[in-house]
Amino acid sequence: MHNLAIDIGNTRIKFGLFSGEQCLDTAIYACEKTEDWQSWLTNHLAGNIILSSVGSQKVTRYISDFLKKINRKPTELNYETPVPIIQGYQTPGTLGKDRLAAVVGAYALFPNTNCLVIDAGTCITYDFIDESGVYHGGNIAPGIQMRMRAMHDFTARLPLPERKWADDWIGKTTKSALQNGSLFGILLECEGYVLRGKQRFGNMNVLLTGGDSQILAEKLKSQIFVNQNLVLHGLNKILNYNVERSE
Numbered sequence: 001m002h003n004l005a006i007d008i009g010n011t012r013i014k015f016g017l018f019s020g021e022q023c024l025d026t027a028i029y030a031c032e033k034t035e036d037w038q039s040w041l042t043n044h045l046a047g048n049i050i051l052s053s054v055g056s057q058k059v060t061r062y063i064s065d066f067l068k069k070i071n072r073k074p075t076e077l078n079y080e081t082p083v084p085i086i087q088g089y090q091t092p093g094t095l096g097k098d099r100l101a102a103v104v105g106a107y108a109l110f111p112n113t114n115c116l117v118i119d120a121g122t123c124i125t126y127d128f129i130d131e132s133g134v135y136h137g138g139n140i141a142p143g144i145q146m147r148m149r150a151m152h153d154f155t156a157r158l159p160l161p162e163r164k165w166a167d168d169w170i171g172k173t174t175k176s177a178l179q180n181g182s183l184f185g186i187l188l189e190c191e192g193y194v195l196r197g198k199q200r201f202g203n204m205n206v207l208l209t210g211g212d213s214q215i216l217a218e219k220l221k222s223q224i225f226v227n228q229n230l231v232l233h234g235l236n237k238i239l240n241y242n243v244e245r246s247e
Contacts (some may be wrong), residue, residue, distance in 0.1 A: 002024070005236045006235075027204050041066065049073075049239075052077040052231070082245060084108075089135060118217070118224075121210040140178045141189065205225060210225050
């Protein structure tokens with residue numbers, strides 16, 4: 001029996017079809033592209049479905065209602081959903097479900113090891129799970145586009161540059177200075193979290209995911225594992241864990 005994992009973000013919806021732990025197919029759609037994802041869902045029905053959302057309640061409700069119309073009732077991930085790790089976050093009710101799913105996915109891929117998960121999306125998050133499967137929590141910062149947009153919107157004359165690396169880390173123009181402040185700022189932030197994590201916990205795997213993971217991966221000096229579907233893998237792991245508990 002196949003599983004379907006649905007990850008609703010701030011701007012995109014990701015779908016993953018699984019058989020056991022194996023990912024068979026994935027799809028990504030903009031939240032407003034309802035006809036596209038409806039068609040994909042209709043053609044990729046599964047026996048078990050899990051839905052996680054940090055995005056619009058309207059979009060979440062629309063997808064949930066659509067699944068119910070085609071006789072599929074999803075498990076909606078929330079802070080009370082049993083998960084196969086030890087929850088150490090002090091306010092689980094406010095924890096982003098994508099952050100939780102990402103660390104579950106990381107620990108499933110690298111069991112019994114320390115893992116730092118960097119999710120580079122609209123916001124960039126840094127989350128840590130230790131070798132005993134204890135999720136310690138993490139931090140949230142503005143993502144690349146948010147940083148660029150903030151500098152443009154909150155000033156009178158700063159432009160909104162394209163999201164790309166400048167030729168040198170020292171900006172020679174206002175455009176490259178803005179690009180460096182955003183991109184190199186996040187790059188150094190990532191390297192700093194990796195260094196601090198290793199100083200405190202020792203060896204650890206660093207996993208990079210999210211829509212901006214590729215642009216960061218090309219410059220990061222640390223050994224990292226890039227996995228665009230880490231949240232989907234975590235959702236599938238949580239779904240399998242709950243199915244097994246109910247049997």
